[in-house]
Amino acid sequence: MRHWPNQKLFQLTVAATLLLAIFNCRASTLSERTILPLPELSTPSLSGISPETEETPQWQEHKVKIRKNESLSTALDSLDISAATTYEIGRLKNSNLLTNLRVGDELDIWVDKDRNLQKILYPKSQITSYELVKTSTGYYIKENKAQVEIRTETAVGTINGAFYLAAHKAGLSARSIMNLADLFAWDIDFARELRDGDVFKVIHETKYLDGKYIGDGDILAAQIITEKGENTHNAFIMRDKQKVIGYYDEKGKNLKKAFLRSPVDYVRITSKFSPRRFHPILKKWRSHRGVDYGGPMGTPIHVTGSGKIIYEGWGPGYGRHIKVQHAGKYMTVYGHLSKFGKFKKGSYVTQGETIGYLGMSGLATGPHLHYEFRINGKHADPLKMKFPAAGPIDKKYRAVFKKQSSLLLTQLDRLDNTTYLARSFE
Numbered sequence: 001m002r003h004w005p006n007q008k009l010f011q012l013t014v015a016a017t018l019l020l021a022i023f024n025c026r027a028s029t030l031s032e033r034t035i036l037p038l039p040e041l042s043t044p045s046l047s048g049i050s051p052e053t054e055e056t057p058q059w060q061e062h063k064v065k066i067r068k069n070e071s072l073s074t075a076l077d078s079l080d081i082s083a084a085t086t087y088e089i090g091r092l093k094n095s096n097l098l099t100n101l102r103v104g105d106e107l108d109i110w111v112d113k114d115r116n117l118q119k120i121l122y123p124k125s126q127i128t129s130y131e132l133v134k135t136s137t138g139y140y141i142k143e144n145k146a147q148v149e150i151r152t153e154t155a156v157g158t159i160n161g162a163f164y165l166a167a168h169k170a171g172l173s174a175r176s177i178m179n180l181a182d183l184f185a186w187d188i189d190f191a192r193e194l195r196d197g198d199v200f201k202v203i204h205e206t207k208y209l210d211g212k213y214i215g216d217g218d219i220l221a222a223q224i225i226t227e228k229g230e231n232t233h234n235a236f237i238m239r240d241k242q243k244v245i246g247y248y249d250e251k252g253k254n255l256k257k258a259f260l261r262s263p264v265d266y267v268r269i270t271s272k273f274s275p276r277r278f279h280p281i282l283k284k285w286r287s288h289r290g291v292d293y294g295g296p297m298g299t300p301i302h303v304t305g306s307g308k309i310i311y312e313g314w315g316p317g318y319g320r321h322i323k324v325q326h327a328g329k330y331m332t333v334y335g336h337l338s339k340f341g342k343f344k345k346g347s348y349v350t351q352g353e354t355i356g357y358l359g360m361s362g363l364a365t366g367p368h369l370h371y372e373f374r375i376n377g378k379h380a381d382p383l384k385m386k387f388p389a390a391g392p393i394d395k396k397y398r399a400v401f402k403k404q405s406s407l408l409l410t411q412l413d414r415l416d417n418t419t420y421l422a423r424s425f426e
C-alpha cells in the first residue's frame with residue numbers, strides 16, 4: 001500500500017501539480033533526459049501486436065462518440081446495423097470488453113455496402129485497444145497492446161529550498177517524487193529533514209509510446225546524501241518479473257521497517273506517551289501509556305505492522321478497540337474506534353491495511369486514536385522507538401540482487417562524477 005509519508009509533502013505535490021497543469025508543461029520538458037545503458041534491469045514491454053489495418057475500400061468507416069445514455073447497441077443502431085448482429089456480439093464471452101463504454105469513448109466502426117458490420121476498433125487507453133473482427137464463422141473480440149518502450153533515465157539534483165521543486169527541476173514526475181519519498185519514508189522525512197545542499201540521485205524507468213513520453217515507471221535505484229556527504233541512504237529495487245518485491249540498501253537490508261511511524265495519515269498528535277498526566281475525564285493524575293492522534297471521525301487506521309488480530313471488542317476505557325500481535329514480542333493496540341474494518345478476530349493483517357476508523361468510543365473527550373506499542377507486555381513509547389527492519393532480502397533473490405545493486409551503485413557514483421564535472425565547466 002502506498003501512502004503519503006506526510007501531509008506537507010502531499011500538499012506541496014498537489015500545489016505543484018496544479019501549477020504544472022495550469023502552465024501545461026511536463027517534467028520532461030524541463031530537463032534533458034539521459035539514457036543509461038543498463039544491463040537487463042528493465043523488463044521489456046507489454047508484448048504487443050499493433051492494430052492491423054485490414055479494411056477493404058468497399059467498407060465505410062464511421063467514427064462514433066458515446067454520449068450520455070448511449071451504448072454499443074445505440075451506436076450500432078445509429079448505423080442501421082441489424083439487431084441480430086448486436087445480439088450476436090452481446091453473446092460473445094468477452095463482450096464486456098466492448099460493452100463497458102464510458103461517455104466520451106470513441107469507436108471506429110466499419111460497415112460494408114450491405115450494412116453488415118465488419119469491424120469495430122475501441123481504443124481503451126493509449127496502450128490497449130479492443131477489436132471486433134469478423135470471420136467466416138462469426139465475430140470475435142481481441143485485445144491489442146501497443147509496444148511500450150521502457151527507457152532507463154536519471155535525475156540528479158541538489159536541494160535549494162523545497163525538495164519537490166528541486167526534484168521536479170531534475171526531471172522527475174509527480175508520481176516518481178511521491179515514490180521516492182515513499183521508499184525512504186522510514187528513514188527520511190522529506191518535508192522536514194532535508195536541508196539545502198543535500199543531494200538526490202535517481203535511476204528510474206520511463207515509458208514511451210511511438211517515441212513519445214507517456215509516464216514514469218519504477219525507480220530502480222536512488223541515493224540521498226545528507227549532512228554534507230556524512231550520510232548516504234541507498235535504495236535498490238528487487239523485482240520478480242514485473243512485480244516489485246521491495247527496496248533494499250546496499251547490504252540487502254529492507255528499507256521498510258517492521259512498523260510504520262504512525263497508524264494514521266495527516267493527523268496531529270494530541271497527547272504523547274508519558275508516565276504521568278492529568279486525565280481530562282477522570283480528573284485525576286494518571287499515566288498515558290500510548291500516543292493520541294486527533295483527527296476527523298472516520299479517518300482510516302492502518303495497522304502499523306503485519307500480524308494477527310488477537311482482540312476486537314469493547315472495553316470501558318478503550319471503547320471499541322483492536323489488539324494486534326506481531327512477530328515475537330511486539331503488540332499494538334488501537335482504541336476509541338468508531339468502527340471496525342473488515343477483519344475479524346484471528347485474521348492476519350499486512351502492514352498498512354485499514355483495520356478500523358477513528359472515533360471517540362469509550363473514555364474520550366473528542367475523536368482521536370489511542371495507540372499503544374507494547375514490547376513483551378510492557379508499554380513503550382512508539383515515537384521514541386527504533387523499529388526493527390522488515391525482513392531482509394529473500395535468499396532466492398540474494399545473488400541477483402547483489403549483482404544488480406552493485407551495478408546500479410556504480411551508475412549512481414558515475415552520476416556524481418558527471419554532475420561535478422558539469423559544474424566545474426559552468
Ligand SMILES: [Zn+2]
Binds near residue numbers: 271291369370371
Ligand atoms: Zn490515549
